Amino acid sequence: MRRTEHRARARALQAVYAWDMRDGQPLSRVAQRVWDDLAVDAEVRRHATPLIHALEARQGELDAMITGVTTNWRLERLGAIERSVLRLAAAELAIGETPPKVVLQEATTFAERFGTPTSARFVNGVLDALARKLGRL
Numbered sequence: 001m002r003r004t005e006h007r008a009r010a011r012a013l014q015a016v017y018a019w020d021m022r023d024g025q026p027l028s029r030v031a032q033r034v035w036d037d038l039a040v041d042a043e044v045r046r047h048a049t050p051l052i053h054a055l056e057a058r059q060g061e062l063d064a065m066i067t068g069v070t071t072n073w074r075l076e077r078l079g080a081i082e083r084s085v086l087r088l089a090a091a092e093l094a095i096g097e098t099p100p101k102v103v104l105q106e107a108t109t110f111a112e113r114f115g116t117p118t119s120a121r122f123v124n125g126v127l128d129a130l131a132r133k134l135g136r137l
Contacts, residue, residue, distance in 0.1 A: 005098075008047030009088070009106050011040050013114075015052060016084040027056040055091040062090040069129040081115040082123060089127050093136055100136040104128060 015031035022030055031052045035045055055062065063075055066086050075083055089107035092098050104127050112120035131137040 004043055005047050006106065008044045009051070009092075010110070011035060011038065011044055012048040012051045013084055013088050013110055014038070015048070016055065016088050017080060020080050020084055027052055027059075050095065051088060051091055054095050055087055058091065058094060059087070062087060062094060065094075065130060065133070066090055066126065069133055070126055079115065079119070082111060082119050085111045085115075085119075085123050086126055089123070090130060093127070093131055093134060096136070100131040104131065 011034075012031070015027070015034045018034050019025065019027045019030040031048070035048075040048075067073075067075060078086070085107050089103050092103045093100060104124060107127055108120045108124045111123040115123075128137065
């Protein structure tokens with residue numbers, strides 16, 4: 001199950017990144033296209049879809065929460081990888097079903113894998129502050 005959830009987060013992250021690059025298109029539509037192109041199986045989609053829907057439904061609120069815990073960093077100033085990882089993790093924290101430490105660890109791993117070690121430290125710090133602000137840590 002954990003492996004499926006990890007793959008689901010990775011596929012959701014790919015969709016969020018693609019959506020960030022395609023300004024103005026609905027996230028759920030971009031996700032569907034990305035997942036179709038990558039032949040993502042039904043089980044992974046089943047786990048990834050709630051993350052996409054949560055981000056799509058609450059994007060403004062989640063962006064404001066992220067901005068509220070970053071100092072002197074507007075979302076537009078962040079790299080696309082960092083912004084995508086933060087948004088996806090914020091959505092998962094807001095859903096509240098996954099232990100916060102798992103969300104932080106996965107997000108940090110993705111930031112390091114697709115970004116840099118500096119990205120990973122930044123993402124971890126922002127998400128730690130966000131989880132604390134939400135009362136999840």
